[in-house]
Structure formats: C-alpha cells, structure tokens
Amino acid sequence: MISATILWTAALVLVLASLLLVVASVIGRRLGDARRQDERDGAAFRTATLIACLAGGPRSTPRPSPDDRPFWIAAARDLSSVIEGPDRDRLDQLISTWLGDRSAPVAQTREMTP
C-alpha cells in the first residue's frame, strides 16, 4: 500500500529543498555581485593608473606583487587593444619594467591595489 505519509513527507521535503535552493542562489548572487563590483573597481583603478602613467603622471609607479601581476597584465592587455602607436609601445615598456623589476617594494603595490 502506498503510504500517504511518505508522499506528504516527500512533497514537503521537495518544496523546502526548492525554497532553500532559491534562497541560496539569491544570497550567492548578492555575494557575487559584491565581489564583481570589487573586481570592476580594481580593474578601473589599474586602467586609470596605467593611463596616468602613460600621460606622464605619477613618478613612483606601482610594483605589482606576484598575486596582482595577472590583474595588471589583463589591464595592460585591455588598454593596449584600444591604443596604438607610440602609446602602445610605451605601455609595453612600462608594464615590462614594472613586472620585471623585482627589487621594487611590493608593499607600495599592495597599498595602491585594492
């Protein structure tokens, strides 16, 4: 005999599981949105720093820590795809200097990168 109790319990468990899934996804999205906003802010900061350096702005340039290197490379790649000529060459030079110069103080980079 099919037990009504088992069926009701199954229905209840499934409904609760559904609600739990959706709540988890809403929380996940909010956390993810905050993280993505941080990433966007960081990317905007890096691009702005690179543009400022190209424009002859800050004399003391950031020296990326090993953890930050991929983000700076990505920012430089993005920027280099929309600039041309001498600016692009200077950007290549700039980023090679930053990433190649291991004597640079890492702390300075950490302060400048979000």
Next chain:
Amino acid sequence: MTETPVIFWAEAIAWAVLISGLAHSALYALLLGVAAVSLHRREIERDSVRLSREQHANLPTVSIIAPAYNEVHTVVDSVRALLRQDYPDHEVIVVNDGSDDGTLTALVDAFQLRPRFDGPPAHASIRAIYASDTRDLLVVDKVNGGKGDALNAGIAVARGRLFCAIDVDSVLEPDALLRAVKPFMEDPRTVAVAGTVRVGNGCPMRNGHVVRAALPNRLLPLIQTVEYLRAFLIARYAWSGLGALMIVSGAFGVFDRERVLAAGGYNTDTVGEDAELIVRLHRVGRDENRPARIRFVPEPVCWTQAPTRLGDLGRQRRRWQRGALETIALHRHMIVSPRYGNAGWLGLGSMALIDVVGPVLEVAGYVAAFVLALLGFLSWNIFFALFAAVSSFGFLLSASAVALEEAEIRRFSDRRAVFFLLAAAFIENFGYRQISNLWRLQGCWEYLWGQKGWGQMSRSPFKDYSVG
C-alpha cells in the same frame, strides 16, 4: 466485479504512474545536475566589446534569414533591429512567404528596395528578389509554402557560411550573433548552435532592442517565462552537454549552411521543421561518419512574445506536439540503432518518452486516481498526497531553473523578480500543468488524424520607447 480485484488494479495503476513518474523525475534530476555543473564551469566573456575584439579577425559571414507571413505592422521595425546587430559581416534576408497584407510593399517602401535580376531563381517558389543599395538587406518574395519552404528559399540565396534562422517578430540582443558564432570558431565539427529564447512580454524596448529584462505583468506569460527558463537552462543545456540536443528553436538558431544543404534543407511537410532538421543533421552526420555537433549556449539571447491568450497558447502547444510526433515518427529507427549514439537512444528516446508517453501517463494517472478515489477505492488522502508529490517535484525543477538564472545568468536586475518567478512556478501546478498535458494529448489526436497546418495566432508586438 468484486472489491479485491478492483483494489488490485487501483494499486497497479497508482504504482505504474508513480514508477513512471519517478523515472521521469530521475531523468530530469540527471538533466538538472548536468546543466548546473555545465553552467557553473562554463567560461564566458560577459563584455561584448571585448568579445568582439577577440573574435573580430576570423568572424565568418552570417546570413540572418527571417521568414515573414502577414507581418505588415511589425516587419519594418523588426528588420531595422536585425540590421543593427553588432556583427561586422552579416546580411539580412527577409523571406516574404506569400503574404497578402502588404508586408512586401511595406518593406520595399521603407528600405527603398529595388528588384534584383540575377538569372533563374535559386529556389522554385521565388517570385522576385529585392535588394537595398545601401544596406545588406535582401527581400525574397515567394509563393506561400510554409516556414520550412521560406527558410529553404532564404538559404538558397544566402551568401554566408553560416545562417541564422529566426522568427521575424523575435528580437535578437545586439551581441547575439557574436556569441552564437563562437562555438563554430572553437570547434569545426559544430553544425548548429542554439541560443536562449526568453519571454519578452513586459520588457521595455528602445530602437528595436530590449533595454532590460523585465517580467510580464500577466500570469499566463509569467508562467511561460518559468517554462522557458526550465526548458533552456536545464533541458537544452544538459542535452547539449550529453550530445543529445534534438531541437534548436525556430525562433533563433545558427547553422552551418553547407551541412544543412547536404542534409537536404528544411522539411516542408512538417510543422516541427526546427526539431526535424536537427534530428536529420544528427542522422545524416552519423550516416556519413562525420557526427554533427549541436550546441546550446545560454548567452546569446533572443526575445520572443509569448501568447497571452489561452486559445493561442493551446494552438501553439498542439502544433509543437504534432511537430514532435512527426519528427519521432520520421526518424524512429534512430532510437533503437546503436549507430546514432546518444542522439538516438537518449535524445530521440527521451523525446518520445517526454512528448508521447509523458502526457498520456500523467493524464491517465490523474483520471484513474480521481475515479478510483470517487468510487472509494483510493483514499482522498492518498490522492492529494500523490498530487502534492508530483507537483512538488515539478516545483523543484522550476525553482532550480530560477536558482540557476539567479546564480549564473543574472538577467533580471529587479531583485523581486525571483519571488514572482517562484510564485509562478508554484501556481503553474494548479491548472496550467494539467491543461498543458491536455493540449499535448489533443496534439497527439490531431497527429493521428493527419491534421496539418499552423493555425492562426495573434501576438502582441513589443512596446518600443524610442524617442521619435
């Protein structure tokens, strides 16, 4: 009839429905798992400008083919939107399928088209071809022959290596082509790519493009929004991952023109020409030892207007059911032949299970259980508990699709959207699901009686908020 055999049969039916329901549920649970893992693992470039820069050098020409039949009120705006795709090398081919409402005249006037004379017609039913001097736009005028025939005429005059088949009243997102073409560039075995079709009722539009994703403010299209999320984010994505995707929606799909021509083009004798083509591409590909890769990618989005009236929705669903049955009947041998791999036993097999066996069993189960409860052979407690268990599994699937949308796709900026979708997912179990199954049974009946044709459907146009 004595009481004991009746109780035996009551229990037998209940168990049959329950076991088939569990098998059905297990299949969907598998699809859900595959889709969730695939969605989470996928690598996407959300920034379409960056995507364009990455792909720009190797992009193939794409011909957008939009069949139009009596679309005089919307066709000009739709074509303007298609011409504004963010894709460097695309042409738009509108196929006027024998409209008698002035669709052709509206197009010729709006885009200042001129007849093009280039020898004998590429397709038998073509009456004339009109071209624009300033834009990549062709209008093919032909005698009425149905959507499949119109698409074949469009393919015959297309110059692209790829073609995109869409409904002329659908709205493509500006980067949809760019995203849909990516799988072709990544894997040369790709023969067709399906994008996501989403319900656009309620979405604000500007200059022919959807400004932001919004929910419909009526229940019927809202429930269909959940249905579409479930169908695309779970079922199609999972089938694609398993190599058993058997349909690329007629509203939006991109195809390798040469492979489609080699397979014989669209079948003009079915109302399910979209599914039939995909099944045939699988079959011909396996027969010729060059398996067709059919992919689903969730990012390219096409917005469609879902029916807002029960009558229109019923006609659409009955037609879909007939189309599925025609396809299954035409290629049934694929289900049992190991030659066709996952596309055969799994893809077409599950299509038969879901589209043919599913609605029959579900309706039979409801009716049998109700009658038995009415006669006193089944307790009402068990009857309602069965209904609750079946409905709650349906709710779980819909809620999972909503959760995937929220966690992975994130189209709706309004935070309340998820709760409206959840409410619709709950409500659909009380009436909508049952009536959908009845439409499917009616579709089976119409198929058995050899009914053909699309039937008339009315759809509201998108609301455009463009200035001027």
